Amino acid sequence: MVDERTILLVLPILVLQIALMIFALVDLIKNPDPNGPKWMWAAIIVLLNIIGPILYFVIGRRNY
Template sequence: MEVLNEYLPLLIPVIVIQLVLIIFALTDLVRREQTRGPKWVWVLVIIFINLIGPIVYLLLGRDEV
């Protein structure tokens, strides 16, 4: 339990950033008509590849209209 209390102040900001990125990326994905690749693949990337998945989608998956 001491270890958790020691690292908790470091983990909370990472968790918050992760959740914000996931919500932002999923919202953007739903609103876009076109993406580079199938939307269902991007949903899996965003949700299951922690922290990096949403960033990968935002950099590579968005099709600029």
């Protein structure tokens, strides 16, 4: 079904997505005062691919 070529092509995207997720989660754990409950942001980051971490960094980080 899924051939090797497809896996090789999609692998970088997967790695980048996971990297993005890890950046966001590490930041969330260190963040003393996120904009909303921590568990909610953790769920958003893990469940929404790509968009979740971006949402956290833009809205959840309270960097303004």
